[in-house]
Amino acid sequence: MIYLDNAATTFQKPRDVYKAVKTALETMTSPGRGGHDTAMAAAEAAYDCREKAAALFGVPDPANVVFTFNATHGLNLAIHSVVRPGMRVAVSGYEHNAVVRPLIAAGAKVDVATSALFEPEMIAAAFERKLDAGAEAVVVNHVSNVFGYILPVERIAAMCRERGVPFILDASQSAGCLPVDMQALGAAFIAMPGHKGLYGPQGSGLLLCGAETLPLLHGGSGTDSMAGAMPAYLPDRLEAGTHNMPGIAGLSAGLDFVRLAGPQHILETEKELIACMADGLMMIPGVRVYASEHGFAQAGVLSFTVRGVAPETVAAALNEAGIAVRAGLHCAPFAHRSADTLPEGTVRASVSVFTRKKDVTALIGAVRAVVMKN
Numbered sequence: 001m002i003y004l005d006n007a008a009t010t011f012q013k014p015r016d017v018y019k020a021v022k023t024a025l026e027t028m029t030s031p032g033r034g035g036h037d038t039a040m041a042a043a044e045a046a047y048d049c050r051e052k053a054a055a056l057f058g059v060p061d062p063a064n065v066v067f068t069f070n071a072t073h074g075l076n077l078a079i080h081s082v083v084r085p086g087m088r089v090a091v092s093g094y095e096h097n098a099v100v101r102p103l104i105a106a107g108a109k110v111d112v113a114t115s116a117l118f119e120p121e122m123i124a125a126a127f128e129r130k131l132d133a134g135a136e137a138v139v140v141n142h143v144s145n146v147f148g149y150i151l152p153v154e155r156i157a158a159m160c161r162e163r164g165v166p167f168i169l170d171a172s173q174s175a176g177c178l179p180v181d182m183q184a185l186g187a188a189f190i191a192m193p194g195h196k197g198l199y200g201p202q203g204s205g206l207l208l209c210g211a212e213t214l215p216l217l218h219g220g221s222g223t224d225s226m227a228g229a230m231p232a233y234l235p236d237r238l239e240a241g242t243h244n245m246p247g248i249a250g251l252s253a254g255l256d257f258v259r260l261a262g263p264q265h266i267l268e269t270e271k272e273l274i275a276c277m278a279d280g281l282m283m284i285p286g287v288r289v290y291a292s293e294h295g296f297a298q299a300g301v302l303s304f305t306v307r308g309v310a311p312e313t314v315a316a317a318l319n320e321a322g323i324a325v326r327a328g329l330h331c332a333p334f335a336h337r338s339a340d341t342l343p344e345g346t347v348r349a350s351v352s353v354f355t356r357k358k359d360v361t362a363l364i365g366a367v368r369a370v371v372m373k374n
Helices: 015-027 037-057 071-082 097-105 120-132 153-163 245-261 263-282 311-320 333-339 357-373
Strands: 065-068 088-092 109-113 137-141 167-170 189-193 205-209 287-290 301-306 326-328 346-350
Touching (some): 015 037, 037 205, 037 245, 071 167, 071 205, 088 120, 109 120, 120 137, 137 153, 153 167, 263 357, 301 311
Parallel strands (some): 137 167
Antiparallel strands (some): 189 205, 301 346
């Protein structure tokens, strides 16, 4: 199988990730649940992972690195900590439901900063207008999971700092390939999954905390057991229940891989593949490609449509040809509304550092076959 659905989950992992998961299952139990060897091994592995993440993402204190099940879990924690009913929250027109639904559930007034695709200046100006009009918080994704659109989050974060407005970043598609620096951004929170660009297992994630937190789950923490409330300090305050040690150990190995490979190298590799893919697909009559000019504002994700053929039909045909992509709305109706690709959405191909040019060539040939057949 040629796997081009890495924006959902990176399927091809570094070998050390598999080894770390197996070792954790064989040697670790739960941190903070005993002083015996297996519990202490878990505690050491968990702290080691926090330290690596803190170093990679500019977090001064590893205690402010909280383990989550995924980015959605982290975003719910962040929004629960910041947003109150009636609060006016500015978001981009490219947000995932992992942002939109928690905001709606929190009773926020969601104020959308709209812009055309791959227009960083336009969206920066739209956020400035929302902030000047009284937005009380900003939640924004770094990279669109549908189009690979890199938003100018450094500029948006600076606007928030100038006005004292909390800034929450969804780094689901950027962690591991773009600079994500907690201190430089001055973010209240940054959420990221372990199973995408950090090459860890599913069921792992990180929430970087730079503001006061409120627990979303309540239960055992391994500390302050006599207290009726969750501990007042991080990370225990947000980590109720037993840790996913195989996931954390695998994520730690994924962080090692990203650090050694270098996020810049990973980004350059992905951009080269996406540019090749866009150029090839644009040559096929009836195929519309959503690509940034010269790739300057686009990461490792590319959407396209085939005239007269539903995206789901295209994806099914590609699957029969042994190529895995994703079609539809990608849990991001805001993005499709912004790009005028509702109601059917797009076909999305997304690469990783393990993708090869021959995989891209195979995709282009398979899409050409779909067009010829229809």
